[in-house]
Amino acid sequence: MFLIYELLAIIFLIFSPIIFLIRIFLGKEDIKRFKEKYCVYLNQNYHETVWFHGASVGEILSVIPIIKNLENNKKIKKILITSSTTSSASILKKIKFKKTTHKYFPIDEVSLVKKFIKFWRPKVAIFIDSEIWPNMLNNLSKEKIPIILINGRITSRSFNRWMLFPTFAKNIFNKISLALPQNQETIKYLKKLNVKKIKFVGNLKYFGEKKVEPKSSFKNIFRNRKIFCCASTHNKEEIFIAEAHKIARKKINNLITIIIPRHIQRTNSILNELKDKNLNIITRSSGKKLRPDTDIYIVDTYGEVNQFYNLSNLSFVGGSLIKHGGQNPLEPARGKNYIIHGPYINNFKEVYNQLLKLKIASKINNIFMMNKFIEKKINYKLPQKINNKLSSIGKNILKNNIYEINRFLK
Secondary structure, eight states, rough: OHHHHHHHHHHHHHHHHHHHOOOOTTTOOTTTGGGGGTTOSSOOOSSOEEEEEEESSHHHHHHHHHHHHHHOOTOEEEEEEEOOHHHHHHHHHOOSSSEEEEEEOOOOOOOHHHHHHHHOOEEEEEEEETOOHHHHHHHHHEEEOEEEEEEEOOOHHHHHHHSOOOOOOHHHHHSSSSEEEEHHHHHHHHHHHHHOOOOOOGGGGGOOOOOOOHHHHHHHHHOHHHEEEEEEEEHHHHHHHHHHHHHHTTTTTTTTEEESSSGGGGHHHHHHHHHHOOOEEEEEGGGHHHHHHHEEEEEEESSSSHEEEEEEESEEEEEEETTTTTOOOHHHHHHEEEEOSSSGGGGGGHHHHHHHHOOOEOOOOOOHHHHHHHHTTTTOOOHHHHHHHHHHHHHHHHHHHOOOOOTOOO
16 A cells, blocks of 8 residues: 555646646645645755644644743754645745744655655654654654654544555554644544554643733724634534524624634635625735724634634634634633634534533534624623633643653753
8 A cells, every 4th residue: 555655646747737827826836835745945955853743823822832941951952844825835935933943844755755754854743633654654664763643633534544544554653652632532542543542641732932912003904993803714614603693683793793704815706795785794815904893804824813712702713614623722711711612613522512511612503603602692701710720731741742742862
């Protein structure tokens, strides 16, 4: 099966220039940096690296506190972060690092993987969430480089895909030196996938920096408005949200609904879907000022989600009204928001169960239930006791993750 996978990787490599040109045209690749995916770098690397890899923004942001901690270790000379998306690259540009650099993850083809490992000389390779690349793991293992899966997450859907080729899957996963899963379901699947060493420490996203006071520019934009924040929304959910807003605005003066799509490339299609809803809508990228009658504000820019959570008291977390499995609700929880979600939350079931126990989340099934919670929770104040509990959980999880990583760096 490895031979078949490698053949497919070679075929992809051959056609990749065409694919990347199309993606550059669509704004999904960085024309100045896409060569990094072929391991073409401008500068030399003279140090062993501690290497982190995550697919996109959420995964990368979850390990920033760990990276900041490791940067204080004098024995570590260089930290490398790789990712696959332009959105993650743009977010990382805004973060000040001492020893950390970002590059794009290479195409998972053997010759490029070997070139990457030789150039960056990772002392340890840390993969975040569910980022498993067969050729990379296989070659790291051959070089006896420890592989850690941090904040690991395997859903039933992804497990079933891996098990279409069980021998192949087990041969990949048994290369992992240590898995730190984020939930009990993942532990079950990792055991079946032949991971030998597993230690449960919890979901890294429980930890977050202290709630930062929103920038004055944000405060000024939304002054005197009642904010309902809808984040990580998917196709069809925006219509649902718009209808709930239309009902709620009859009772709540100055209500504004902020929509932050999971994929901002969908902004034009969202505008088209909502154009007949008799709503005043503006996008963040337009630079237009809010008017008193502005109903919906679509955030089609990167890196500002937490600012909006810090302004609002109530959030809807998307991917949960459709059969997607939900998105992680911990960011709005850390922003002291009450959280509402749809019935489809299998991807983060354990996190939602914890929030339900703390009585800071509720399930909705229809527009009228969403409207009910908008009216009831728009001025919600998170009890300090619950905030302290979430903070304590997060600090312990972060501490345990750092401890396990440091064991490989001695």
